[in-house]
Amino acid sequence: xxxxKSTADATTARSPQRERGRLRVAAxxxxxxxxxxxxxxxxxxxxxxAARAGASIGSLYQFFPSKEALADALLAQYAEQVEAGLGAIxxxxxxxxxxxxxxxxxxxxxxxxxxxxxxxxxxxxRREATAPPSELRDAMRRAIARILALHAPGLPPPRxxxxxxxxxxxxxxxxxxxxxxxxxxxxxxxxxLRRMTRLYLAAGLAPA
Amino acid sequence: xxxxKSTADATTARSPQRERGRLRVAAxxxxxxxxxxxxxxxxxxxxxxAARAGASIGSLYQFFPSKEALADALLAQYAEQVEAGLGAIxxxxxxxxxxxxxxxxxxxxxxxxxxxxxxxxxxxxRREATAPPSELRDAMRRAIARILALHAPGLPPPRxxxxxxxxxxxxxxxxxxxxxxxxxxxxxxxxxLRRMTRLYLAAGLAPA
Amino acid sequence: xxxxKSTADATTARSPQRERGRLRVAAxxxxxxxxxxxxxxxxxxxxxxAARAGASIGSLYQFFPSKEALADALLAQYAEQVEAGLGAIxxxxxxxxxxxxxxxxxxxxxxxxxxxxxxxxxxxxRREATAPPSELRDAMRRAIARILALHAPGLPPPRxxxxxxxxxxxxxxxxxxxxxxxxxxxxxxxxxLRRMTRLYLAAGLAPA
Amino acid sequence: xxxxKSTADATTARSPQRERGRLRVAAxxxxxxxxxxxxxxxxxxxxxxAARAGASIGSLYQFFPSKEALADALLAQYAEQVEAGLGAIxxxxxxxxxxxxxxxxxxxxxxxxxxxxxxxxxxxxRREATAPPSELRDAMRRAIARILALHAPGLPPPRxxxxxxxxxxxxxxxxxxxxxxxxxxxxxxxxxLRRMTRLYLAAGLAPA
DNA sequence: GATGAATGAGGTTTCATTCAT
DNA sequence: AATGAATGAAACCTCATTCAT
Numbered sequence: 001x002x003x004x005k006s007t008a009d010a011t012t013a014r015s016p017q018r019e020r021g022r023l024r025v026a027a028x029x030x031x032x033x034x035x036x037x038x039x040x041x042x043x044x045x046x047x048x049x050a051a052r053a054g055a056s057i058g059s060l061y062q063f064f065p066s067k068e069a070l071a072d073a074l075l076a077q078y079a080e081q082v083e084a085g086l087g088a089i090x091x092x093x094x095x096x097x098x099x100x101x102x103x104x105x106x107x108x109x110x111x112x113x114x115x116x117x118x119x120x121x122x123x124x125x126r127r128e129a130t131a132p133p134s135e136l137r138d139a140m141r142r143a144i145a146r147i148l149a150l151h152a153p154g155l156p157p158p159r160x161x162x163x164x165x166x167x168x169x170x171x172x173x174x175x176x177x178x179x180x181x182x183x184x185x186x187x188x189x190x191x192x193l194r195r196m197t198r199l200y201l202a203a204g205l206a207p208a
Numbered sequence: 209x210x211x212x213k214s215t216a217d218a219t220t221a222r223s224p225q226r227e228r229g230r231l232r233v234a235a236x237x238x239x240x241x242x243x244x245x246x247x248x249x250x251x252x253x254x255x256x257x258a259a260r261a262g263a264s265i266g267s268l269y270q271f272f273p274s275k276e277a278l279a280d281a282l283l284a285q286y287a288e289q290v291e292a293g294l295g296a297i298x299x300x301x302x303x304x305x306x307x308x309x310x311x312x313x314x315x316x317x318x319x320x321x322x323x324x325x326x327x328x329x330x331x332x333x334r335r336e337a338t339a340p341p342s343e344l345r346d347a348m349r350r351a352i353a354r355i356l357a358l359h360a361p362g363l364p365p366p367r368x369x370x371x372x373x374x375x376x377x378x379x380x381x382x383x384x385x386x387x388x389x390x391x392x393x394x395x396x397x398x399x400x401l402r403r404m405t406r407l408y409l410a411a412g413l414a415p416a
Numbered sequence: 417x418x419x420x421k422s423t424a425d426a427t428t429a430r431s432p433q434r435e436r437g438r439l440r441v442a443a444x445x446x447x448x449x450x451x452x453x454x455x456x457x458x459x460x461x462x463x464x465x466a467a468r469a470g471a472s473i474g475s476l477y478q479f480f481p482s483k484e485a486l487a488d489a490l491l492a493q494y495a496e497q498v499e500a501g502l503g504a505i506x507x508x509x510x511x512x513x514x515x516x517x518x519x520x521x522x523x524x525x526x527x528x529x530x531x532x533x534x535x536x537x538x539x540x541x542r543r544e545a546t547a548p549p550s551e552l553r554d555a556m557r558r559a560i561a562r563i564l565a566l567h568a569p570g571l572p573p574p575r576x577x578x579x580x581x582x583x584x585x586x587x588x589x590x591x592x593x594x595x596x597x598x599x600x601x602x603x604x605x606x607x608x609l610r611r612m613t614r615l616y617l618a619a620g621l622a623p624a
Numbered sequence: 625x626x627x628x629k630s631t632a633d634a635t636t637a638r639s640p641q642r643e644r645g646r647l648r649v650a651a652x653x654x655x656x657x658x659x660x661x662x663x664x665x666x667x668x669x670x671x672x673x674a675a676r677a678g679a680s681i682g683s684l685y686q687f688f689p690s691k692e693a694l695a696d697a698l699l700a701q702y703a704e705q706v707e708a709g710l711g712a713i714x715x716x717x718x719x720x721x722x723x724x725x726x727x728x729x730x731x732x733x734x735x736x737x738x739x740x741x742x743x744x745x746x747x748x749x750r751r752e753a754t755a756p757p758s759e760l761r762d763a764m765r766r767a768i769a770r771i772l773a774l775h776a777p778g779l780p781p782p783r784x785x786x787x788x789x790x791x792x793x794x795x796x797x798x799x800x801x802x803x804x805x806x807x808x809x810x811x812x813x814x815x816x817l818r819r820m821t822r823l824y825l826a827a828g829l830a831p832a
Numbered sequence: 833g834a835t836g837a838a839t840g841a842g843g844t845t846t847c848a849t850t851c852a853t
Numbered sequence: 854a855a856t857g858a859a860t861g862a863a864a865c866c867t868c869a870t871t872c873a874t
Contacts, residue, residue: 021833042250045868056835057870067869162396166404169381177373188370196374196408203407204400226853229858254844264860269845271858437854458666462848472856473849483848578812582820585797593789604786612790612824619823620816642874645837670865680839685866687837 025063027053029077032070033115037179040121041071071122078119079136081112086143093150098205101151102197105144105167109175110190116175123172140168152205163204170197218273221281233271235261237285240278241323245387248329249279279330286327287344289320294351301358306413307406309359313352313375314402317383328384348376360413371412378405441479443469445493448486449534453595456537457487487538494535495552497528502559509566514621517567518613521560521583525591526606532591539588556584568621579620586613634689637697649687651677653701656694657739661803664745665695695746702743703760705736710767717774722829723822725775729768729791730818733799740799747796764792776829787828794821 031053035044046067050060064070085108093101109116123134144164149155155163174193177186224230239261243252254275258268272278293316301309320327331342352372357363363371382401385394447469451460462483466476480486501524509517525532539550560580565571571579590609593602640646655677659668670691674684688694709732717725733740747758768788773779779787798817801810 040248040250042248046870047868058835058837058872059833061870062833065870158393158396162393162400165385165393165397166381166400169377169385169401170404173377173381177377185366185370185373188366189373192370192374192412193377195412196378196404199407199411200404204403224858226857228853232858253842255842265845266847266860267858273845275844456664456666458664461846474851474856474858475854477849478854481849574809574812578809578816581801581809581813582797582816585793585801585817586820589790589793589797593793601782601786601789604782605789608786608790608828609793611828612794612820615823615827616820620819640837642836644874648837669863671863681866682839682868683837689866691865 021063024053024055024059028055028060028063028070029074030115033074033118036071036074036121037115037117046070074115074118075122075136078112078115079139082108082136082140083143085111086140086147090143090147090150093147096151098151098201099198101147101205102201103194105147105171106174106194106197109171110178112175117179120172120176137168141165144168148201148205155205166200167197170200219277221272221277222270224271229271232261232263232267236263236268236271236278237282238323241282241326244279244282244329245323245326254278282323282326283330283344286320286323287347290316290344290348291351293319294348294355298351298355298358301355304359306359306410309355309413310405310409311402313355313379314382314405317379318386318398320383328380331380345376349373352376356409356413363413374408375405378408437479440469440471440475444471444476444479444486445490446531449490449531452487452490452537453531453534462486490531490534491538491552494528494531495555498524498552498556499559501527502556502563506559506563506566509563512567514567514617515614517563517621518617519610521563521587522590522610522613525587526594528591532595536588536592553584557581560584564617564621571621582616583613586616635693637688637693638686640687645687648677648679648683652679652684652687652694653698654739657698657742660695660698660745661739661742670694698739698742699746699760702736702739703763706732706760706764707767709735710764710771714767714771714774717771720775722775722826725771725829726821726825727818729771729795730798730821733795734802734814736799740803744796744800761792765789768792772825772829779829787824790824791821794824 028049032044032049035049035052038044039048046060047057049070050057053060060070064073089096089101089104089108092104096104109119112119123137141161141164144167145157145160148160148163148167149157170193174190177190177193180186221233224233236257240252240257243257243260246252247256254268255265257278258265261268268278272281297304297309297312297316300312304312317327331345349369349372352375353365353368356368356371356375357365378401382398385398385401388394444465448460448465451465451468454460455464462476463473465486466473469476476486480489505512505517505520505524508520512520525535528535539553557577557580560583561573561576564576564579564583565573586609590606593606593609596602637649640649652673656668656673659673659676662668663672668691670684671681673694674681677684684694688697713725713728713732716728720728736743747761765785765788768791769781769784772784772787772791773781794817798814801814801817804810
């Protein structure tokens with residue numbers, strides 16, 4: 001690691017280090033999302049997160065200066081993915097039929113890998129903690145509202161905003177449901193959520 | 209003679225035997241639900257709960273032998289209310305129009321006192337913790353399924369079960385929304401959730 | 417005691433209360449010795465002792481002002497019994513053959529009822545606690561030394577004192593052994609302790 | 625990479641991986657044995673143990689995840705010493721005269737360092753607590769029985785087992801006596817215990 | 833950088849004892 | 854007297870975070 005402290009030939013020498021660091025960080029974040037998902041924010045311990053990533057506690061703190069920072073990093077990572085997904089939907093919103101739009105939205109969160117639950121957990125757990133109460137949620141609501149508006153140009157903005165809240169609930173519910181452990185009829189229930197959302201959008205976005 | 213003959217359980221709440229105790233227990237549960245709602249299960253501290261109830265920590269432990277027992281007691285209390293409510297709806301299910309049924313269900317959780325959020329929090333937070341993963345949730349799902357079946361006799365039971373899961377999600381979402389602090393358009397959003405549920409039930413319960 | 421504060425007709429009126437009190441005290445002491453025996457002094461709780469006696473914690477404190485006082489009372493009770501037993505042996509010491517003397521001594525502690533272990537526990541546990549470190553033990557040692565001296569008049573007093581210490585160990589060991597839970601060969605082991613003590617006294621008390 | 629791959633037990637001691645840790649653990653165990661010896665298992669506090677070792681409470685828990693684990697570690701350490709000693713005696717058992725065997729056994733426990741009392745205390749105090757009620761004691765009994773059998777080949781095994789129990793009592797009594805604080809005639813009493821054991825073995829192990 | 837030990841505030845829980853009814 | 858609730862110091866233990874190697 002500290003192979004050349006004084007030499008200036010940095011770029012080439014550091015490269016493998018940077019690479020190692022990137023891997024470490026990825027492993028740590030992956031481990032963190034698993035542990036947060038399993039235990040919840042408070043009950044998750046930094047020591048366990050480090051251990052699951054095959055790292056030492058010191059190493060974890062080298063990259064994330066606090067538990068909060070770690071959670072924020074995870075949230076930011078998810079926000080990026082989610083916003084990318086919403087962006088994609090936005091692009092195609094006008095062309096989509098309402099039921100397809102419903103499916104696309106529902107699939108967005110469900111499609112996130114096994115870290116799905118972690119986002120939800122952090123979402124909720126850190127609601128009061130953070131100063132701006134969940135920018136992510138607000139951003140998602142706004143993005144969804146925009147999608148709805150694009151899809152149904154006649155929709156009054158306040159109505160779109162209110163509908164977005166309801167749609168986001170469906171998206172979260174679906175994501176949560178899709179990782180719920182012992183539900184024998186998970187798929188059927190998911191299908192119902194989907195059906196409900198389709199109905200809702202079909203009715204709500206129909207041209208007056 | 210003996211102090212606690214029935215419940216020397218150490219995992220369940222001890223019941224008070226004097227008027228004074230009954231008052232204490234009520235105050236403690238009220239305080240607990242506030243603190244749990246504010247902070248979440250893990251972040252809530254027994255010390256704060258006792259203090260908010262104007263009791264000493266020892267007094268709290270006199271009746272609730274552990275934090276877990278306290279949470280369980282709260283959950284049980286809510287379960288009772290909720291089941292009573294579901295019972296009432298069950299009784300009138302057949303006579304209700306689908307949209308009215310939707311409203312009745314949504315109002316059930318929204319109508320619970322200001323401790324509403326506590327139930328939700330405990331619901332989620334203690335999901336993995338408890339051995340039987342939320343009997344309450346299963347009971348609610350079953351009760352809702354039964355209501356749907358009563359309302360639409362032709363509904364196949366598996367379908368009713370899957371729909372119940374979806375409906376319960378709406379009920380919870382509405383309850384959470386109704387106590388969310390800084391949402392300017394709370395009422396509009398609630399109205400949307402309501403509309404969605406009405407649509408869903410109207411479509412799903414219609415005689416084929 | 418303070419049943420009638422003003423009336424003077426005390427003797428007849430108080431009698432049943434006194435009787436009740438005596439029974440209570442007996443039950444409490446019995447329960448205490450069981451709990452101390454099972455859990456040890458520190459781990460025994462006043463609440464459990466009261467409960468086992470079918471009394472309330474308040475009632476226990478009515479008769480014994482502290483845990484220490486309760487232990488002392490038990491110890492005193494045992495001291496009385498033991499001293500009575502030693503007195504009886506003293507009376508017959510001169511007439512007994514050495515092996516019979518050994519048996520009599522060993523039987524003394526073994527013969528105490530199921531509270532045997534409690535004495536030992538309190539003996540040990542409160543060694544450092546009490547100001548005069550175990551008067552009971554010293555008294556027993558002196559009494560045994562006296563018995564040995566009576567039995568073997570030529571024995572020099574310091575020798576008798578040293579032997580008494582050794583003999584008391586055998587007595588305690590036998591008592592402990594006789595209540596040890598899962599020892600398949602309890603009786604054989606007890607017989608060996610007995611044999612050892614007989615040999616020892618036979619050799620040590622033989623006229624030079 | 626991972627910190628503790630082998631022992632994430634939470635019931636057993638974690639082993640230090642650095643020189644500093646090794647020193648700490650040694651200091652902690654030393655302090656623990658002193659405090660246990662002075663106060664007994666229950667009355668000893670983890671805080672005092674840490675303080676006496678010049679460590680913080682967190683440091684103590686870093687290596688011993690519970691008070692019980694600490695006691696077990698001490699016991700295991702002593703078990704090792706004791707078993708080594710018994711092994712040595714076993715090796716020479718056949719060549720020893722009975723009185724010398726008696727002395728060797730008595731000296732075994734008496735010769736352990738000043739923490740002797742701690743073993744005894746933990747021995748007794750944690751008898752009921754531990755699931756396998758003192759494997760150490762059983763191991764010692766078996767080892768002593770084997771020594772006796774080696775010494776007197778004609779001895780029936782059950783007899784050897786029973787004698788071993790009696791001999792172990794003498795060993796413990798001697799160890800306890802040798803650290804008893806205020807006994808003016810400690811040495812004389814110890815000599816008597818020794819004499820008794822010699823007599824017993826001489827008689828019991830003599831060829832019929 | 834990486835590792836594992838160190839720290840200590842703070843959380844849960846226990847229990848002897850006191851008090852009000 | 855008797856009961857059961859009240860009290861709070863103090864015990865055990867956890868864990869985010871910092872530090873030395």
